Amino acid sequence: MSSLPELHIRRFVTEEGETLHRLMHDTIRTVAVGLYTPAQVAAWAPDPGSAAWRLQGERLFSSLLHSVSLVAEAGGAPVGFGTITAAGFLDYLYVHHAVGRRGVGSRLLDALEDAARQAGAGAITTHASLLLRPLLERRGFSVRERREVLVSGVPLVNFLMRKDLGVGNRPAYPV
Numbered sequence: 001m002s003s004l005p006e007l008h009i010r011r012f013v014t015e016e017g018e019t020l021h022r023l024m025h026d027t028i029r030t031v032a033v034g035l036y037t038p039a040q041v042a043a044w045a046p047d048p049g050s051a052a053w054r055l056q057g058e059r060l061f062s063s064l065l066h067s068v069s070l071v072a073e074a075g076g077a078p079v080g081f082g083t084i085t086a087a088g089f090l091d092y093l094y095v096h097h098a099v100g101r102r103g104v105g106s107r108l109l110d111a112l113e114d115a116a117r118q119a120g121a122g123a124i125t126t127h128a129s130l131l132l133r134p135l136l137e138r139r140g141f142s143v144r145e146r147r148e149v150l151v152s153g154v155p156l157v158n159f160l161m162r163k164d165l166g167v168g169n170r171p172a173y174p175v
């Protein structure tokens, strides 16, 4: 495995919405294979240009604009990103498969947790994939509920997970 160029965590800029959507798509189509069925992977990462793709892009862009949105950059290019609301809901976390399992996700989580603390959130909650769950468990999150959601008519499993920050003055995202 080649070494990762120095990682830099910075705020999202509006021009890179489409780049991050592509990163999300390519990553799901690579790392979710084996854990999710082909139909689930296709629903989670719809074909670029399809109606489902456009809808997903709109939802992603809205989250990027209305949350604390951080981008991990290595060698001058985005390799991951995450968004968290002021109430502590971790909405997106994606790390490009080419740099997976080298701590980029953990670095983003550190920064997103700091942002939630600074915003006064009392807890962080998220709907974690099968890929994210073990990483969050190691970081003090616990599973509150196993969920099955329909994405383009295809059932996908995820887990409502929560970590109390113990310092908040804002009500946590309702669970």
Ligand SMILES: CC(C)(COP(=O)(O)OP(=O)(O)OC[C@H]1O[C@@H](n2cnc3c(N)ncnc32)[C@H](O)[C@@H]1OP(=O)(O)O)[C@@H](O)C(=O)NCCC(=O)NCCS
Pocket (backbone or CB within 6 Å): 027, 028, 031, 092, 093, 094, 095, 096, 099, 100, 101, 102, 103, 104, 105, 106, 107, 127, 128, 129, 130, 131, 132, 134, 135
């Ligand atoms: C989950 C994700 C953000 C982790 O990013 P990362 O940079 O690989 O994270 P780190 O290197 O800090 O931690 C790696 C841990 O993540 C999990 N993980 C990452 N890639 C994995 C894979 N292909 N298969 C199984 N677990 C995986 C493992 O727990 C791993 O720990 P390990 O290597 O000791 O087994 C990344 O895999 C990803 O983008 N996945 C697809 C999208 C996703 O599921 N996002 C969450 C949406 S709710």
